[in-house]
Amino acid sequence: MQHYHYIFTGSGLSALMTVYEMMLSGKFNDKTMLLIDENPKKSNDRTWCFWDQNHLFEDIVSKKWPQATFSNEKFTRVLELTPYEYKKIDGLAFYEMVFKMISEHKNIHFLNQKVVDFTELGDHCVVKTAVGNFTCNKVFNSIYNPKEVTSQSKYPLIHQHFIGWFIKSKEAVFTPNCATFMDFSVELKNNTRFMYVLPTSTTEALLEYTLFSKNLLSKEEYEAEIQNYITRLGITEYEIIEKESGNIPMTSFPFWKNNSKNIVQIGSAGGWTKASTGYTFKNAVKKSKALVQFLKTESDFVKFHKKDKFWFYDLLLLDILNSKNHLGPTIFSSMFKAGSSEVVFKFLDEETSLWEDLQVIWRCPKMPFIRALLNRILP
The missing domain is CATH 1.10.260 (434 Repressor (Amino-terminal Domain))
Structure with missing residues (x-):
């Protein structure tokens, strides 16, 4: 079996961010790494938004908003975000940036396969795939197991679930420099439901019908609410350019208890998603920096946790x-x-x-x- 110093089971945001930080540090050039994922990361399968004042990943930010509105049925407030800006990064741009850096490092490899299993055996780990097995010193696991959370009741699981349409309208109804952060003026139906709008021009925007709740909806219900909102905006004609959907786990479940000496949980599998909002990007930046700093001086992943x-x-x-x-x-x-x-x-x-x-x-x-x-x- 081929041996690596580090294997990443999954190569989503958290794994790529950690590898990115490892490359930037220059301290791991003598360590072999393998990223394994059945998704080749060659499509724009998601976007990440975050508020920032430090020019984070400025080269791949696709859109910025200096203002945002917050609304409910009683008031609308325009939020001046200074010194922050609300920013959007397209998944493909991030993937391409990191994989370009990886291609310049002969010690880092990518395998486009599904991880079947992984386990710790004394002082090393074994990772199994459909095409063969690999050994390593350390595993970074970002494969989320929902059953782990749903099988217990001490820590509730709330889903941030949504469907979004990116539309181009006939009428110029959007304000390009102002995002709609949360609009609770929609029919709430005894839930936490809101509309989230990211305009890119006066006639183009991403509209997402979003819930923070335990139960998911049918596709038709999300889309009916988006159509209702479009009508409320005064739009009579529009074209749907793209659709997206998502379901982000929001929980304070103690994922760190799954860490062992040589296996660390990262991403959603490690509780890196901000539990109260579902935001992931900034948390992944902070957690990956902390993890790489940890690796410089520590070897036991059981110690990598700080409940605050x-x-x-x-x-x-x-x-x-x-x-x-x-x-x-x-x-x-x-x-x-x-x-x-x-x-x-x-x-x-x-x-x-x-x-x-x-x-x-x-x-x-x-x-x-x-x-x-x-x-x-x-x-």
Whole structure:
């Protein structure tokens, strides 16, 4: 069996981001690496959006928005995002950037196959594929196993699920420099439901009907709501250029407990998705940097974890969304209705001080969080 220092089971965002950081560090040029994925990463299968003030991956950002609106049935607020900008990166652009760098490193290889299994055997690991087996010192696993979360009830699982249409309309109804972050003026149906809009011109935009809830909908229901929203915007004629859909797990499940000395869970499989929002890109950047820094001095992946206050904040919100999903619009509206939006984005990026945390928390309705807290700390 061929041996590698590191094998990545899966080559999605988290794996490629970690390899990218390893290449940038220059500390792993003497280590052989193998990425294994049945998806060749040659199509634009997803987009990532994030708020940023540090020119992150500026060369492959396809669109920026200096403003965003937040709406519900009672108010609409235009958020001036300065010093942040809301940015979009297309999946294919990121894949091409990383794989171009990989092609310049003879120690890094890609295998377009499905991972069948992997296991730790003493001081090494074995990874099995349909075409053969490989051994390695360390495994970075990003293959998410939903049964692990759905088979328990201590940590709720909320889905961020959506269908999106990228349309070109006859009427010029969009504001190209202003994204719609959350529009809760849609019919809520006792759920946390909103419309998310990313305009690229006055006549072109991506419209996503999105829910944070336990149960998925039929394709027809998502698309009917998108059609209703298009009509509300005053659009009479339009062409659907592309469609996309997704289902992102939102949970505070302790994935780190699956880490062993030589196997580390990354990406959604490692809890790298921001549990309260479903955002992945910025978290993957931070976690991959931390993991690469860890590798420079440590060898036992059991030590790679740090549970912090933000994990607990997210847990309380998910407890509320799990038991009283209809409260989601009220909670998010209270955060964005007034006051600094900068501190909210900083809070969601997990970069706030305790004083700044309190500024955001104090805006939210108190009783749902108090009940959620008591349910967690009392037997």
